[in-house]
Each structure stands twice: as structure tokens, then as C-alpha cells.
Amino acid sequence: MRLTFWGAAQQVTGSMALLTLDDGYQILIDCGIDMANLSEADPLYPNSAFPFDVSLVNLVVVTHAHLDHSGKLPNLYKEGYEGQILCTSATASLTQILLEDSARINQRKLKAYNKKKSKGQSVEQYSFIPENLYTESDVSATMQEVVPIQFSRRFNIKPGVWVTFLPAGHLLGAAHVYLEIDDNGERKTFLFSGDIGRQDYPLLNDPSEVPEADYVVCETTYGNREHSQISDSTKDLQDVIQRTCVDMPGRLIIPAFSIGRTQAVLFELHKLFVEGKLPPIKIFADSPLAMQSNRIYENSKHLLNKEAKDFMEDYDSLFNFENIEYLQKQNDSKAISNYNEPCIIISSSGMLEGGRIQHHIQANMGNPYATVLMVGFSAEGTLGARLRDNEGSLRIGSEEHTIHCKIEQTDSFSGHGDVKDLEHFITQQDKNKVKQIFLNHGEEESMEAFKNRIEALGYNNVVIPNKGHEFIV
Template identity: 80%
Template structure:
């Protein structure tokens, strides 16, 4: 049996691992976009989105919907993949709307690219391969091949191969994936963490216990850090609102992923409103994708935690309350700039690489009365990371802009488990039975710090794979 790491190797985004069984059957676990590098460095043939032959892959297992895990699924089918995608039902619904949104963004990028190309203008600013930009039709073809699998069900993929999806927290529908495979007459087990969630996270159930496995593939996004306590998140955001929208008064801009982070922020704001603590200011939720995601959270409310289900019973809604305005049309989004009263703007994307958040940032970065509150992780190279590491200017296109707004950060809304959560995940494994632990989905410093942490706990054979690194297991 062979395990090859094709993504999220010594970096956070682009999760993709290929498991090849003794009979040649290939299992692809996640198929994500590398948000920090949208051009493939070593494809097997020109303009391929992959460094392997996708026509040889037999089945795809998807841990959750975020694009750094799902964003290349349509490319698989464009390049000849003919198999199915297995994931949970909420993940299927969220992946559908995320990929559709990505396809629309792709086509806007392609239109701009072709326009400049036809005029003979420089194409240096484009960091993508045009042939790899998929369409909504490609997404539709992809979603027809999705097979929803219940949490906790031991699903027989083929003779000698079983998979089980285990609740991971992190995002609605997110799963750890447990694989059991017969290999030369011996049963071997692998546990893919996906993205590990946090306990007591808004809306979501806690990560479930995981079984013993021979091989562990563990994410390390926050492998060297501890989060602020979640119970402080509502007070923390309230403090920022008071400072920004009441004391000055100004406007608070929150870049947030449309799926997951936006719902957590809206839920905390709704709780503050119910408790009578939220100032009477306008809140703009400016993300059509976020609105679609809200509906899916409502649809799968049985997957949410006890607090969220009880809140729905008492308040009829998770996300709708007075002073909340959902913005659908692009013109209405741009018109928010003309709103002169204090307000809160929640918009996507969280890393600011696309979406409506970009024009809100551009309109407010030179406003000393504006505050940008970063509530999520931004991969190196993204606009979010450049703003987070603000040195007084921000380059947009070919122009440098002064940054006079305030930049605040919090990780209390992070859906990723911190160092202690990752340790708890690993410690469920018996040291004497675990043969090897692979660390991925983290920045290099975080990975090697966590490697030392679990080695100090007595776990042997801890490895940090590089891209293309192949292991015989």
C-alpha cells in the first residue's frame, strides 16, 4: 500500500493525498486548491491541474466543504476522472454552493484575462492557468457524482475497503475519515484528521472520539499556538464594536468565510442582541454565498449542538434579528459605502482573495475611523495576510494604498483546533499500536513544533512529508 502527499505539504492549503492499494485501486482524500499558489508547478502534462493521472483514481473521499479541501473537484472530472465522491450530506450541500460560487469567480477572472490578452496587454498579474478555470456546468457534472454517507456508518467501498466518517467539528458536516483496507491478507487502518474542530464552538457539536489506527494523518494549522477561549469571543467582539462603532463612532468590517465563520459571527451577534447587549446599529451581512450557507445550516439543524437547537426553539431563527440586513445585489453592496452611520459589515472572503470584501477594504483602508477585524486564518501570500502584516501600505493591482484604518485580530472564532486540541486528537492513539504519524496542513514552523510536541509525548515515527513524498505503508 502506498500513500502520497500531493497537497497541504509544509503549507496550510491544498489538501490532497493519494492512497494506492495493493491491487492498484486509488483513493484520493480531499482535492483542494492551494490558496497561496494557483498555478501548478509540476503537472504531468501541460495545463493539467494535477501532478498525477486523474483517470487512474477510483474514488474520492472528502473531509469537508472548504475550497482548500474541495476546490479542485471539478478539475478532476474535466481531466477524465469517472468515479464518485463520498462525503456527508451537509458537506455535499455546502460544497455545491462553494463550487458554484468559485465557478462564477473563475469566469469573471477569465473574462478579464481574455480582454487583456486580446488587447496585447501584460498578463503578469494573473496567477492562474486559464485552462484550469471551471464553469458552473463543470460543477453541476461534479455534484451529480456525490454520494452522501451518514456519520458513523462503516461504508463498504469495495471488497476489502471500508470508510467511516466521524464528526470533526470545524464546520457543518466536517469529518475525520477512518479507512480500513486489506493489504496482503492484513487489515491496515488509516485516520485522516481533515481539519480538527474545537470544543464548545458556536453552533457545532464537539469533535467525536476516533478509533485506534495504524497510520495517522494529522493537520497542524495551529500546532504551535493556543487559542483565546471561545467563551470570551462574544465579549471580545462586543468590545471591538463599542470601541469602533460607539466610542468613535465608525464602521467595523469583518472579513469572514461565507461558510462557517460567517455563521459563527452572526450567531454570536444574535445572542448579544437577545441579551440586550448589542448597540442599536446596522449590521450588513454582505455575502450571497453566506445567505445560502445560512439556509443550509437551518436545513441541517439536527447536526448542530444543543445550544443552537435550543436557541432556534426559543427565537425561531439562528441568524435573523432586528437591525440585520442581508445584501444580495452587487449595487446594494457598493452602496454601503454611502451609509454614513456607524455599522458592521460582514463580508467574504476571509482571506480577501476574492468576493465583495475587496471593495469594502479598498473603500475603507484609508479611513482612520474604520476597523478591520480579522477573525480567520490567512495563508501567506493572500491579501488577508498582507493586510494582517500591515506595514502602512497595501498594494492593490499596480497601486500602493495607504492603510490608515485599524487592524484587529482574534482567533477566538477560529474553527481550527489549537495545539491542545491537536494533542488531544493524537493522544486518543495507543503509542504501542500507532506505526506512523504524518503531519500536514500547517506552516512549516507550526508543523515542526507540533512534531517535537508529540515526539516528547512518546509517539515514534513522526514525519513531515514534502509535496510528492511517497510512503510505502
């Protein structure tokens, strides 16, 4: 068998690994967008969204819904893939709304691109390949091929091949993927971490314990650092609201992924409101996608933790309360610029790579009474990372903006496990039995630090693959 890493190799985005069995059967684990290299084409497949022949793939398994794990699924079918997609039911629901939203953004990008091109204007600023942008009809066709699988159910893919989805925390429906494969009379096992969640994260159950495996693929997003405590998230939120919206008073802008992070922030705000600790200020939730995600979370009550279930029982809703206003229309979103009272604006995307948040950031960069609170990871090269690391100015498109607003960051809301969570995931493996550990989904510094950490624990078979790196397993 061969395991090839086609994404999230020494970087955080674009998760994609291809397992090829000895009989030629191919299983693709995750199919994510590489947020940092949207315009990169493979020299062997210049007209493809993939560096391999997708028509040879037999099955796709998706760990969770975030676009860096699911965002290229429609491209598979556009290019000739004819198989099915396996994931949990919550992942299927969240993936659908994410891909539909992505398709709408794609079409707006393509319209602007074609308009400039037809006028003979430069299109160099567009960091995408037009042929790789999919439509809502492509998404619809893709979702018809999704087969939802229950957590902890051992599912027979074909004779001698089984898959089990194990709760990973991180996001509603997120899973570790455990594959068992009979190979010439020998059983080989593979464990793919997906994104590892945290203990006691708002709304979600803790990641489950995992079985031992011959080959383990582990993410390393935070392989070199520890997070603030989850219990600090409420205090962090209270403190920045007090400083920004009461003491100044001004406006607090929170870029957050519509799926996962926004729900965690809204839930914490609702708890503050219930406890009488939230100032009487308006909260604008500016993401139609987040509204859809909210409904999926509340309709998936059986997957939530006890605190969330009890809270919903007491207050009927996890995310709706008196202070909050959900904005549906684009004009309503832009009108916030004329709202002169202190307020909180929560908008997507978390890395600022599109969505309504870009308008709010541009409108408030020069506002010394505004604070931007980064509550999630921003991959290198994204607008979110450039804003976080700015030196007083920021270029967006062809315009240079001077930054007068405050930029703050907290990791207490991060849905990714920190180095201790990653270490716990690995140490469930017997160091004398596991044959290989592959580290992916992390920046080089983080990967190297985590590699050194687990090697010090006695795991001496740890590798950091490059993109396209193939291993015989």
C-alpha cells in the same frame, strides 16, 4: 500500498493525499485548491490541474466543504476522472454552493483576462492558469457524482475496503475519515483528520473521539499555539463594536468565510441582540453565499449542538434579527460606501482572496474611523496575510494603498483546533501501536513545534512530508 502527499504539504492550503492499494485501486482524500500557488504548473503535467494522472483515480473522499479541501473537484472530471465522491450530506450541500460560487468568480476572472489579452495588454498580474478555471456546468456534472454518507456509518467501498466518517467539528458536516483495508490477510487502518474542530464551538457539536489506527494524518494549522477561549468570542466582539462603532464612532469590517465563520459571527451577534447588549446599529451581511449557507445550517438542525437547537426553537432563526440586512446585489454592496452611520460589515472571503470584501477593504483602508477585524486564519501569500502583516501600506494589483484603518485580530472565532485539540486527537492513539504519524496542513514552524511536542510524549514515528513525498504503508 503507497500514500502520496500532493497538497497541504508544509503549507495550509490544497489538501490532497493519494492512497494507492496493492491492486492499483486509488483513493484520493480531499481535492483542495492551493490558495498560495494558483499559477503553479507541474512540469510533468503542464496542462493539468494535478501532478498525477486523474484518470487512474478510482474514488474521492472529501473531509469537508472548504475550498482548500474541495475546490478542485470539478477539475477532476474535466480531466477524465470517472468515479464517485463520498462525503457527508452537509458537506455535499455546502460544497455545491461553494463550487458554484467559485465557478462564477472563475468566469469573471477569465472574462477580464481575455479582455486584456485581446487588447495586447499585460496579463502577468493574473495568478491562475486559464485552462484550470471551471464553469457552473462543470460543477453541476461534478455534484451528480456525489454520494452522501451518514456519520459513523461503516461504508463498504469495495471488497476488503471500508470508510467511516466521524464528526470533526470545525464546520457543518466536517469529518475525520477512517479507512479500513484488508491487505493480503492483514487489516491496515488509516485515519485522516481533515480539519480538527474545537470544543464548545458556536453551533457545532464537539469533535468525536476517534479509533486507533496504524497510520494517522493530522493537520497542524495551529500546532504551535493556544487559542483564546471560545467564551471570549462574545466579549471580543462586544469590545471591538464598542470601540469602533460607539466610542469613535466608525465602521467595523469583518472578513469572514461565507461558510462556517460567518455563521458563528452572526449567531454571536444575534445572541448579543437578544440579550440587549448590541448597540442599535446596522449590520450588513454582504455575501449571497452566506445566505445560502445560513439556510443549509438551519435545515440541518439535527447536526447542530443543543444551544443552537434551543435558540432556534425560541427565536425561529439562528441568523435573522432586527438589526441585520442581507445584501444580495452587487450594487447594494457598493452602496455601503455611502452609508455614513456607524455599522458592521461582514463579507467574504476570509483570506481576502476574492469576493466582495476586497471592495470594502479598498474603500476603507484610508479611513481612520474604520477597523478591520480578522477572525480567521490567512495563509501566507494571501491578501489577508499581507493586510494582517502590513507596515503601513498594501499593494493590491498595480496600486499601492496607504493604510490608516485599524487592523485587529482575534482567534476566539477560529474553527480550527489549537495545539491542545491537536494533541488530544493524537493522544487517542497508542504510542506503541501506531506505525506512522504524518503531519500536514500547517506552516513549517507550526509543524515542527507540534512534531517536537508529540515526540516528547513518546510518539517517535512522526514525519513531515514534502509535496510529492511517497510512503510505503
